[in-house]
Amino acid sequence: xxxxxxxxxxxxxxxxxxxxxxxxxxxxxxxxxxxxxxxxxxxxxxxxxxxxxxxxxxxxxxxxxxxxxxxxxxxxxxxxxxxxxxxxxxxxxxxxxxxxxxxxxxxxxxxxxxxxxxxxxxxxxxxxxxxxxxxxxxxxxxxxxxxxxxxxxxxxxxxxxxxxxxxxxxxxxxxxxxxxxxxxxxxxxxxxxxxxxxxxxxxxxxxxxxxxxxxxxxxxxxxxxxxxxxxxxxxxxxxxxxxxxxxxxxxxxxxxxxxxxxxxxxxxxxxxxxxxxxxxxxxxxxxxxxxxxxxxxxxxxxxxxxxxxxxxxxxxxxxxxxxxxxxxxxxxxxxxxxxxxxxxxxxxxxxxxxxxxxxxxxxxxxxxxxxxxxxxxxxxxxxx
Ligand SMILES: [Cu+2]
Numbered sequence: 001x002x003x004x005x006x007x008x009x010x011x012x013x014x015x016x017x018x019x020x021x022x023x024x025x026x027x028x029x030x031x032x033x034x035x036x037x038x039x040x041x042x043x044x045x046x047x048x049x050x051x052x053x054x055x056x057x058x059x060x061x062x063x064x065x066x067x068x069x070x071x072x073x074x075x076x077x078x079x080x081x082x083x084x085x086x087x088x089x090x091x092x093x094x095x096x097x098x099x100x101x102x103x104x105x106x107x108x109x110x111x112x113x114x115x116x117x118x119x120x121x122x123x124x125x126x127x128x129x130x131x132x133x134x135x136x137x138x139x140x141x142x143x144x145x146x147x148x149x150x151x152x153x154x155x156x157x158x159x160x161x162x163x164x165x166x167x168x169x170x171x172x173x174x175x176x177x178x179x180x181x182x183x184x185x186x187x188x189x190x191x192x193x194x195x196x197x198x199x200x201x202x203x204x205x206x207x208x209x210x211x212x213x214x215x216x217x218x219x220x221x222x223x224x225x226x227x228x229x230x231x232x233x234x235x236x237x238x239x240x241x242x243x244x245x246x247x248x249x250x251x252x253x254x255x256x257x258x259x260x261x262x263x264x265x266x267x268x269x270x271x272x273x274x275x276x277x278x279x280x281x282x283x284x285x286x287x288x289x290x291x292x293x294x295x296x297x298x299x300x301x302x303x304x305x306x307x308x309x310x311x312x313x314x315x316x317x318x319x320x321x322x323x324x325x326x327x328x329x330x331x332x333x334x335x336x337x338x339x340x341x342x343x344x345x346x347x348x349x350x351x352x353x354x355x356x357x358x359x360x361x362x363x364x365x366x367x368x369x370x371x372x373x374x375x376x377x378x379x380x381x382x383x384x
Contacts, residue, residue, distance in 0.1 A: 015052030020363035114148025137236035164188025167338025169243035184368035210305025278376025311365035323348025
């Protein structure tokens with residue numbers, strides 16, 4: 001972004017329920033090229049069984065640094081051994097466009113629309129092949145590490161069984177024909193391979209995140225990976241219970257509601273807002289919360305494109321979603337999913353139950369189309 005020292009960076013542990021203070025998941029820190037700093041994360045209050053994500057979070061530089069590849073998967077092991085026998089793969093979905101051998105530079109338009117690349121990769125490879133035995137069950141932990149690209153995942157002739165979300169394992173498998181995954185979201189799925197040998201494509205299907213006027217992008221169908229069902233058949237089955245302790249919380253009586261409105265600047269004014277304020281070092285919409293309380297956050301999207309709303313430190317459960325993809329809405333408003341990134345559909349809204357637990361300090365919430373975060377769609381969250 002203009003006016004920022006492009007060397008400034010820091011580290012965010014997206015998804016970890018850890019302190020936002022000191023040398024932990026502190027988004028207010030900032031380091032220059034050549035600096036050394038030791039981070040320390042106490043995971044004793046973080047629930048297990050989830051795939052998380054680390055990337056820089058220096059306001060103004062976040063989008064360009066992630067775009068260039070500064071990100072990775074951060075797995076926290078299951079607290080049970082129930083799924084240990086299944087062959088497990090972690091998949092990092094990332095797109096990029098290259099200018100020669102360097103990541104293509106951002107344009108002004110990219111900051112408004114969110115930058116999508118023309119090369120789609122799984123773990124840094126274009127359309128890799130994954131072998132499965134006929135009848136085999138595999139577990140795939142998938143993170144969308146792209147700046148702005150949405151993936152609507154499906155596997156030819158197969159059903160994807162969702163067993164976990166951003167914050168951990170679900171009570172049981174939820175069968176899906178496709179799964180919408182916006183930037184910053186994760187999904188944990190089990191797949192039972194066909195008994196018919198052959199090649200099956202893991203696709204990203206067209207999805208209109210509100211940028212349909214532009215060519216390409218999330219509105220294209222792309223083959224991300226090819227499953228090759230081959231070899232000697234096995235008879236694996238998907239468990240009917242995953243995590244019996246996973247429950248949907250009831251909304252406590254008298255829980256206060258906070259309203260958060262996301263909006264974009266008009267043509268030419270390259271800014272994005274939370275409750276009318278574009279985040280800067282000196283001005284931000286600030287939510288003040290008390291430790292050991294619950295809040296309902298009602299997040300409205302007053303713009304023409306979807307925004308993945310991400311809050312640090314405390315995961316939430318989704319009470320309701322207005323607008324958007326019906327399968328996404330059904331999955332996250334009926335399952336005991338813990339989420340830290342939730343799509344707020346264009347022209348729609350979401351209602352989140354926010355437990356404020358364990359940690360005080362100053363943290364943040366923002367759009368996870370990181371260009372939007374960099375132009376101001378971020379607020380501060382002060383927990384006392
Ligand atoms: Cu956004």
